[in-house]
Amino acid sequence: MLLAVSFAFAATAPDSAWSTSVLVLLQSANLVVALWTSGLARAGAWYTVGFLGIAVVLAVAGLVWQGPNLAAALGLVSAAMTLAIAVVIAFTVIQRGEVNRQSITGAICIYVLLGMVFMFAYGAMATLGDGYFFAQGTDGTRALRLYFSYVTLVTLGYGDYTASGNLGHALAVLEALIGQLYLVTVVALLVARVRPARD
Numbered sequence: 001m002l003l004a005v006s007f008a009f010a011a012t013a014p015d016s017a018w019s020t021s022v023l024v025l026l027q028s029a030n031l032v033v034a035l036w037t038s039g040l041a042r043a044g045a046w047y048t049v050g051f052l053g054i055a056v057v058l059a060v061a062g063l064v065w066q067g068p069n070l071a072a073a074l075g076l077v078s079a080a081m082t083l084a085i086a087v088v089i090a091f092t093v094i095q096r097g098e099v100n101r102q103s104i105t106g107a108i109c110i111y112v113l114l115g116m117v118f119m120f121a122y123g124a125m126a127t128l129g130d131g132y133f134f135a136q137g138t139d140g141t142r143a144l145r146l147y148f149s150y151v152t153l154v155t156l157g158y159g160d161y162t163a164s165g166n167l168g169h170a171l172a173v174l175e176a177l178i179g180q181l182y183l184v185t186v187v188a189l190l191v192a193r194v195r196p197a198r199d
Helices: 004-014 017-038 046-064 068-096 101-128 140-155 166-192
Strands: none
Touching: 004 017, 004 101, 004 140, 017 046, 017 068, 046 068, 068 101, 101 140, 101 166, 140 166
16 A cells, blocks of 8 residues: 555655655655564554664754755665665565465565656666756656656557667666566466365
């Protein structure tokens, strides 16, 4: 549910310091809930509370000291937390060792998270880069970079927006490869091994 909220917020919120800060908080909440529900961390543990405290400090810093370097850093922190969420979900799916509806849902969540990781990476590149991120002469909004990320992840190739520069091209190719390989290996394997639940 939190993942859906994060996705919807990233797709609809304006590009501003407050929305970047909210995304940091949403991703940190996602990570804590993933750790807690997987059994890897307790809800009231000092490290969980400390992690949330650091996320709040970063979110407040993003509101107080606005600038491109801090915005890019917050984007990279969000990308790292999103990747960590995917790793926690993958660990939980593997640890359970059973293919069922929950493991399929976990695999799909990982796929959605991969698109968000690249969205944050593209945002950091747009903020720190010398030229425009897109060849169409714009850095785009967060919503546009989210759209570009998922179009690339699923290899739709609309062509309305394309990354400019070698690093942008390399990241887009990497995302497309990961997206296709993930679907044809991980998700296909899980779906093929689904067994009906026993009564």
